[in-house]
Amino acid sequence: MAIFKTMDPAHRRYVIRTNLFMAGYVAVNMAAIFGAFDKIIGESAGVVLGLAVAAPIAGQLWATMSLMNESDEFVRALTAKRFIAASGLAMALFSAWGFAESYGNAPHAPGWLIYPLFWGLFGLVSPFLKSSR
Amino acid sequence: MRNRLRDLRTERGWTQEQLGQGLGVSRQAVNALETEKHDPSLDLAYRIAVLFGRPVEDIFDNPHA
Numbered sequence: 001m002a003i004f005k006t007m008d009p010a011h012r013r014y015v016i017r018t019n020l021f022m023a024g025y026v027a028v029n030m031a032a033i034f035g036a037f038d039k040i041i042g043e044s045a046g047v048v049l050g051l052a053v054a055a056p057i058a059g060q061l062w063a064t065m066s067l068m069n070e071s072d073e074f075v076r077a078l079t080a081k082r083f084i085a086a087s088g089l090a091m092a093l094f095s096a097w098g099f100a101e102s103y104g105n106a107p108h109a110p111g112w113l114i115y116p117l118f119w120g121l122f123g124l125v126s127p128f129l130k131s132s133r
Numbered sequence: 134m135r136n137r138l139r140d141l142r143t144e145r146g147w148t149q150e151q152l153g154q155g156l157g158v159s160r161q162a163v164n165a166l167e168t169e170k171h172d173p174s175l176d177l178a179y180r181i182a183v184l185f186g187r188p189v190e191d192i193f194d195n196p197h198a
Contacts, residue, residue, distance in 0.1 A: 008159050074162035074171045131170040 010070035017063035077132035086122035
């Protein structure tokens with residue numbers, strides 16, 4: 001809470017938006033895990049459930065874009081740089097895994113893993129990317 | 134980009150937070166400018182010049198001169 005108070009308004013809005021979208025993401029997933037949607041899982045209607053779970057992800061990416069839009073030029077440039085690095089690494093790693101599945105016997109990795117992988121990599125690259133150049 | 138921002142700020146007894154408020158940027162941005170981790174846009178460079186009442190080239194070394 002103390003950290004939240006020291007944040008600038010753009011970061012405060014980002015934290016609030018992220019928490020709201022992630023609460024939706026967790027709520028729909030938990031409901032699915034505990035059987036609330038068992039009747040449609042595995043059916044065509046399950047696609048709607050998949051889209052419902054993915055919607056907060058799009059929302060969270062919008063929150064990140066809004067942070068960049070509402071921040072000063074340094075924070076905007078640094079966030080963009082980290083975002084691009086993490087996206088590129090996530091795509092490279094996930095593509096490599098996909099090819100390992102296609103050409104080898106690597107176990108199947110579901111597509112939704114790209115999202116936590118991206119944010120994990122974002123956290124990993126951030127301490128190394130501190131300059132906007 | 135090499136600059137005299139830290140000297141000018143401390144001469145006035147301002148914190149990075151106070152300078153950031155004067156310029157309309159975050160404390161992190163001020164720190165990045167002072168430690169040469171960020172080259173300011175032309176707009177920000179002019180804002181800094183106006184705030185300190187000096188020409189831009191008095192504050193930032195021109196790397197192309």
